[in-house]
Amino acid sequence: MPTQPHETHTPDHYRLLGVAPRATDAQIKAAYRKLSRIYHPDAQGGSPVAENCFKQVAGAYAELADPARRLNYDRMLMLRDPIRLVDDPRAERALDVLDTVVTRLRKRQTALPSAGHGRDLRVEHPLPFAKAMLGGIVTVRAEFATTCTPCHGAGTSEPERNPVCHVCQGQGTLKTGLRRQDMRCAFCSGRGLLLLAPCKGCGGSGQVAAHQDVDVHVPMRCRDGAHLRVRGGGEAAPGGKAGDLVVVVRIQPHAFLRADGDDLVCQVPLTWSEALAGARVPVPTLGGTHWLTVPPGTPPGREFRVGGHGLPVGSSPAGPAKRGALRVQVFMDMPSELAPSQVAAVLALEAQLGVQRFARATAYRAAVDGLDTADGPSK
Ligand SMILES: [Zn+2]
Numbered sequence: 252m253p254t255q256p257h258e259t260h261t262p263d264h265y266r267l268l269g270v271a272p273r274a275t276d277a278q279i280k281a282a283y284r285k286l287s288r289i290y291h292p293d294a295q296g297g298s299p300v301a302e303n304c305f306k307q308v309a310g311a312y313a314e315l316a317d318p319a320r321r322l323n324y325d326r327m328l329m330l331r332d333p334i335r336l337v338d339d340p341r342a343e344r345a346l347d348v349l350d351t352v353v354t355r356l357r358k359r360q361t362a363l364p365s366a367g368h369g370r371d372l373r374v375e376h377p378l379p380f381a382k383a384m385l386g387g388i389v390t391v392r393a394e395f396a397t398t399c400t401p402c403h404g405a406g407t408s409e410p411e412r413n414p415v416c417h418v419c420q421g422q423g424t425l426k427t428g429l430r431r432q433d434m435r436c437a438f439c440s441g442r443g444l445l446l447l448a449p450c451k452g453c454g455g456s457g458q459v460a461a462h463q464d465v466d467v468h469v470p471m472r473c474r475d476g477a478h479l480r481v482r483g484g485g486e487a488a489p490g491g492k493a494g495d496l497v498v499v500v501r502i503q504p505h506a507f508l509r510a511d512g513d514d515l516v517c518q519v520p521l522t523w524s525e526a527l528a529g530a531r532v533p534v535p536t537l538g539g540t541h542w543l544t545v546p547p548g549t550p551p552g553r554e555f556r557v558g559g560h561g562l563p564v565g566s567s568p569a570g571p572a573k574r575g576a577l578r579v580q581v582f583m584d585m586p587s588e589l590a591p592s593q594v595a596a597v598l599a600l601e602a603q604l605g606v607q608r609f610a611r612a613t614a615y616r617a618a619v620d621g622l623d624t625a626d627g628p629s630k
């Protein structure tokens with residue numbers, strides 16, 4: 252089967268009617284009568300394709316049947332495609348061909364698709380952070396187009412009802428321009444035959460949408476952008492070998508956790524009272540929640556290390572050998588603004604505690620005050 256050209260050529264009126272550009276009025280009329288009988292919607296069970304063909308043929312005939320309009324049309328065609336008016340032996344034979352091949356199907360339309368290879372499919376798949384770190388099985392939907400079963404890809408289950416295109420005589424292409432280049436026949440959309448009775452399963456395209464759910468093994472500590480290949484998980488090829496499915500992993504970042512080496516790091520905000528009086532705070536892990544005891548008087552920036560709750564390290568058939576640590580870094584969630592009465596309450600509490608409870612701040616102030624600073628704050 253020759254490769255189809257991309258560009259489409261709309262046939263001129265003579266090609267539409269299957270006559271030579273030098274045809275007599277009687278020949279044009281006879282051709283129109285023959286074609287209008289074939290494509291009349293009533294004769295084709297109301298097929299919309301037939302109706303469109305009928306309209307095109309009738310439009311061409313209306314213009315060529317009027318001597319003045321035909322003269323104008325010929326002048327236009329002379330400019331557009333001069334060789335057409337000089338010599339086109341194929342056009343002379345077109346209607347004869349139509350008589351003999353009207354019900355003959357082209358070989359490629361009836362042949363079953365060759366048992367080839369299905370294409371590889373590439374699917375981007377979002378993966379939650381925990382799943383990407385721990386690994387496991389995810390189910391990925393692979394969508395593809397496959398050969399329509401009822402018509403075996405031919406686009407029709409009733410080949411005898413689809414006449415060969417009389418314009419291109421079943422070739423699917425028309426030679427046009429000074430270089431007689433092959434272009435796709437617009438009358439039959441390059442099929443070579445007119446799908447007056449398209450397959451109900453695929454609408455005539457010969458292909459239907461299909462999908463399959465494929466289980467994909469995600470390795471532990473999978474990287475963002477990793478390509479996971481599943482042999483045979485791609486496009487199915489009836490009678491042939493299915494392609495591969497290539498899953499491109501897109502890791503969804505965790506709201507609070509990030510990986511750092513073998514460890515997981517989580518930053519946890521504390522309120523004043525939690526930092527001052529101590530608290531039990533929930534910390535997310537890869538599987539569930541860990542409750543962390545924050546002792547009274549915890550300074551912001553302190554890091555707590557929870558062993559065994561980090562990333563899996565190494566692997567064996569029995570599972571990961573060990574886990575890194577979960578590092579919890581606490582910080583202080585400060586109110587942005589206090590009312591004057593609230594400021595007074597804070598100062599009162601600090602006064603009540605006394606400077607000796609702020610040993611480091613007091614020592615720092617004393618040390619800085621003793622420095623010989625040129626631009627320090629004035630007292
Ligand atoms: Zn055609």
Ligand SMILES: [Zn+2]
Nearest residue numbers: 399402450453
């Ligand atoms: Zn079909």
